[in-house]
Amino acid sequence: MQNLIVPTGDHEELVEWARRQQRLTSSISEFAIAITSIRDSAAALQQLVTRARTLLDVDMAYISLNGTDGSGYTHITETSGVWTEEYRTLRMPLGSGVLGRVAQAGGPVQTSDYADDDTLAHDEHVDRIVAAEGVKAILGAPIRSGGQVIGALLAANRFARRFSAEQVYIAQTLANLAAVAIDNTNQVAAFDAEVVALRTGQQHTQGELATERRVTSADEALMDAIAGGGGLGSLRDGMQRALGRPVQLVDLTVRFDMRAAAAEVGDAERPLFALSARTGTAQLHTREDGSVHAIMAATRGVDLVGAVMLEGELSASDDLVLRRCARVLGVFLSAQDRERGDIARRRRELIEQVLAPAPSGLGFAVITQLRELGIETGKPFRILVVDGSESSLRDFGHRLEVDFGPSLLHAKLGEQIIAVVPEAAFERIRDELEERGARRWGAMLVAHSPALHMFEVVPDEFALVERVLDAARRSGYTDTLVSLKTYGAIGAFLTKVTLEPTRLGIVEVIGPVLEYDRDHGSALTETAGAFLDAGHSVPQTAIDLRVHENTVRQRLDRISKLLGDGWAYGQHGLDCHIMLAAHRLIGR
Numbered sequence: 118m119q120n121l122i123v124p125t126g127d128h129e130e131l132v133e134w135a136r137r138q139q140r141l142t143s144s145i146s147e148f149a150i151a152i153t154s155i156r157d158s159a160a161a162l163q164q165l166v167t168r169a170r171t172l173l174d175v176d177m178a179y180i181s182l183n184g185t186d187g188s189g190y191t192h193i194t195e196t197s198g199v200w201t202e203e204y205r206t207l208r209m210p211l212g213s214g215v216l217g218r219v220a221q222a223g224g225p226v227q228t229s230d231y232a233d234d235d236t237l238a239h240d241e242h243v244d245r246i247v248a249a250e251g252v253k254a255i256l257g258a259p260i261r262s263g264g265q266v267i268g269a270l271l272a273a274n275r276f277a278r279r280f281s282a283e284q285v286y287i288a289q290t291l292a293n294l295a296a297v298a299i300d301n302t303n304q305v306a307a308f309d310a311e312v313v314a315l316r317t318g319q320q321h322t323q324g325e326l327a328t329e330r331r332v333t334s335a336d337e338a339l340m341d342a343i344a345g346g347g348g349l350g351s352l353r354d355g356m357q358r359a360l361g362r363p364v365q366l367v368d369l370t371v372r373f374d375m376r377a378a379a380a381e382v383g384d385a386e387r388p389l390f391a392l393s394a395r396t397g398t399a400q401l402h403t404r405e406d407g408s409v410h411a412i413m414a415a416t417r418g419v420d421l422v423g424a425v426m427l428e429g430e431l432s433a434s435d436d437l438v439l440r441r442c443a444r445v446l447g448v449f450l451s452a453q454d455r456e457r458g459d460i461a462r463r464r465r466e467l468i469e470q471v472l473a474p475a476p477s478g479l480g481f482a483v484i485t486q487l488r489e490l491g492i493e494t495g496k497p498f499r500i501l502v503v504d505g506s507e508s509s510l511r512d513f514g515h516r517l518e519v520d521f522g523p524s525l526l527h528a529k530l531g532e533q534i535i536a537v538v539p540e541a542a543f544e545r546i547r548d549e550l551e552e553r554g555a556r557r558w559g560a561m562l563v564a565h566s567p568a569l570h571m572f573e574v575v576p577d578e579f580a581l582v583e584r585v586l587d588a589a590r591r592s593g594y595t596d597t598l599v600s601l602k603t604y605g606a607i608g609a610f611l612t613k614v615t616l617e618p619t620r621l622g623i624v625e626v627i628g629p630v631l632e633y634d635r636d637h638g639s640a641l642t643e644t645a646g647a648f649l650d651a652g653h654s655v656p657q658t659a660i661d662l663r664v665h666e667n668t669v670r671q672r673l674d675r676i677s678k679l680l681g682d683g684w685a686y687g688q689h690g691l692d693c694h695i696m697l698a699a700h701r702l703i704g705r
Contacts, residue, residue, distance in 0.1 A: 131482075141172060141287060159195065161298040166197040166270070169291050173284050175272040177252075180260070180295060181209070181216055182268035191216055191268060204250040213238045215257040220266045225285045227256040230277040253277040256284065258292035262300055270295055352449055356425065356442045360435065365426040366446060370454045386426075390414050394421045399431060399439055413439045415447035422450045465528035468535050471572065472579050479572055487572075490526045491539040497568035499543045500575065501527075502582050503534035504590065505561030510534055513558065520545065537575070540568055550597050562589055564599045581703055588701045601702060620703065626696040629679040641679070644672040646697040653685060 162180050170178040177198030183191045192208040199205050209216060217238050218226040228234040230253050232244065254274040259266045270292040272284070280288075349366055356364045367390070389400040393414035400412045411431050415423040425443045427435070470483050484493070492498045503513055514534055517527055527536035538546070543565065550563060564586035566578045581601070589599040596603075624631065630641045644662065648669070651657035655673075659666045676684060683689050 137283075141290075161302060162195040162295060163197075165291060165295050165298065166195050169270060169272065169288070170197045172287050172291070173256075173272045173280075175256075175284075176274045178270070178272045179205075180268060180270055181207075182260075183211060183266070199250065201246070201250050203246045204252075207243065207246055209243050210240055213240045214243060215255045215271065216269050219257040219259045219269045223259065223266070225256065225258045225289050227254070227280050227285070229254050229279045231255050251275040254280065256280045256288055258285070258288040260292050260296045260299070262296050262303075267296075267299070349449075352446065356445070359438055359442065360427060363428050364442070367424040367426065368450055368453075369421060369423050370450050370457075386412060390421055390424045393424065394419075399436060401431070411435075411439060413443040415443045415450060417447055417451040417454075422447055422454070460523060461528060464526060465530060468526060468528050468530065468537060471537055471575055472535070473576060474572070484572075487526070487537075490524060491542070492526065492537055494571055497540035497570060499538055499540065499568060500566040500579050500582050501534075501536040501538060501543070501546070502564045502579075502586050503536070503561065504532070504564070504586055506559065509559050509561040513561065517546075520549075535579075547598060558597055561597060562586055562594065562599055563597055564589065567601070584702055623696045623700045623703075626692050627680065627700065630676055631700070633675070633679055639672075639675075641672055641676050642697065642700065644669060645676050645685075645693065646701060648673060649685060649690065649694045649697065 166178045166180055170176075175198075177196065179193050179196040179199060181191050181193045189211050190208045191211055193205060196205050211217065212220070214237055215226055215228060215231070218236070228237060231237070231247055232253075252273045253276050256272045257269040258271075260268045260270060270288060272280070272288055349368065353364055353366050356366075369390070385404075386402060389402055389412045391414075393400045393412055394416050398413075401409060402412060403409050408428065409430055411427045411429075413425045413427075414421055415425065423446050425439060425446055427439055431439065467483065467486055470479065471487070479487075487493060503510060505513070510529065510533070514527070514529065517525055517534075517536070521542065525536065525538060525542055527534055527538075546563075550558075564582045566582050569575065569578060585599060585601055585603070589603065594603070627642070627645070630645060633639060634642050640662075644658065647661045648655070648658045651661060655666050655669050659669045662669065673685075680693065681689070684693055
């Protein structure tokens with residue numbers, strides 16, 4: 118299924134989009150509840166095409182199901198908005214038209230002008246009926262059952278135009294619900310037939326019906342969790358009703374889980390997740406206290422994404438319901454993972470716009486999104502740049518999710534985490550990093566800007582934070598939090614001045630050395646700074662730079678020729694030391 122695309126227009130467009138999504142969610146939820154009580158598949162599908170026509174805002178909507186008699190045809194079963202009887206009862210050869218493309222592609226397919234679309238396999242009889250109906254644009258979304266395409270939900274207009282990404286998303290969502298309706302009614306019909314054929318086994322049949330109701334209850338839990346926004350906790354409660362005993366859910370798509378519904382997993386249980394995923398069966402495990410529980414893996418394709426853990430032994434019906442619960446959990450976690458991915462992408466795009474705005478400045482939509490995150494002109498905010506190993510960045514990113522959820526603007530850009538945060542959020546992060554007994558994050562560094570009040574200064578301040586981070590990394594700084602103030606008086610001074618005059622001062626004092634390094638690829642600037650930091654000690658400078666003492670002396674001779682013999686002493690030496698330190702932080 119394609120991801121739903123969020124519009125990037127003005128506020129009114131976003132509000133209208135949100136209303137459409139609310140109506141869509143409400144309609145889908147109502148239909149999902151309705152199909153659990155509708156035993157007649159035709160009635161459920163007729164209700165679906167009627168709603169589909171409204172939701173998609175199209176001239177007609179209909180469902181075509183593939184024949185099961187080996188005739189090689191698919192036929193239209195339910196319609197809304199179709200004029201001609203021939204179209205309502207149309208039988209098409211499998212592989213032809215939009216439906217043929219849907220079966221081949223395995224996903225939604227559309228044509229803006231059916232008659233002129235040479236990519237479709239045309240049938241003369243079908244083309245005549247389509248032309249008589251006046252159909253131009255057709256959108257088809259596959260209906261799947263048991264891993265096979267059994268038909269399609271189709272929408273059509275009597276004018277030529279492409280369907281939007283939102284319409285494609287809605288069509289596929291409704292097609293998936295059609296598959297649920299068909300599966301449910303087929304299952305109920307199968308059980309009803311067994312009741313009639315096996316009256317002597319009435320008690321056994323009733324047991325199977327009860328199991329199916331429990332399975333349906335698990336499906337309803339998924340609908341409730343998605344439509345009602347109850348999350349993993351709501352899903353767990355629904356599964357406990359279906360299974361009749363306590364359930365724990367394991368979400369393996371995140372490292373730290375912020376939800377109380379998640380289980381605490383022991384080391385002895387983790388290997389059973391993979392074994393259950395590989396075998397497709399529940400695994401029994403006896404804990405140290407003697408209690409028995411069953412583990413059923415939840416997967417997305419072949420990937421393990423979670424597990425359902427159930428206390429006690431399993432009966433045959435329990436096993437069936439547990440399998441369905443695991444399947445429901447896999448669908449839910451996959452949807453949540455995609456949503457987290459979408460949120461991360463939107464955060465990344467927002468930060469990129471803030472760090473590198475257009476010449477005209479930040480747009481209204483960007484400023485609105487920032488304000489919703491507590492970041493706005495006139496209120497203090499800061500830029501954070503986090504640098505470290507892949508594992509430390511992953512752990513720190515999850516820590517931010519645990520502490521702030523979606524309210525903090527941060528994203529992984531390249532090999533770093535970049536964040537733009539209100540002052541209150543920064544204070545919380547600072548306190549957590551610096552409090553007594555705080556977790557040590559290894560070699561991770563968190564560099565931050567001074568408190569800022571205008572978006573216009575963000576690009577320059579971000580570049581400065583990167584320089585501070587680089588200087589801290591090269592100097593072997595051992596604490597986690599670093600800023601200009603970390604570098605004492607020179608850093609504190611630079612937080613309060615306009616940087617361009619400082620850059621000019623750097624060039625005026627040590628410009629010849631900087632120019633020589635630029636032209637010759639040498640390291641005179643680094644050597645000069647190390648020599649002054651080492652208190653004019655050549656041996657210590659050699660150790661710090663990891664070069665021979667003669668190399669240091671040769672470089673110092675070159676520096677003296679460029680800056681004068683007294684460059685390292687007295688007032689001249691102080692000036693050089695200050696400007697070398699400033700250059701290390703802000704560059705030219």
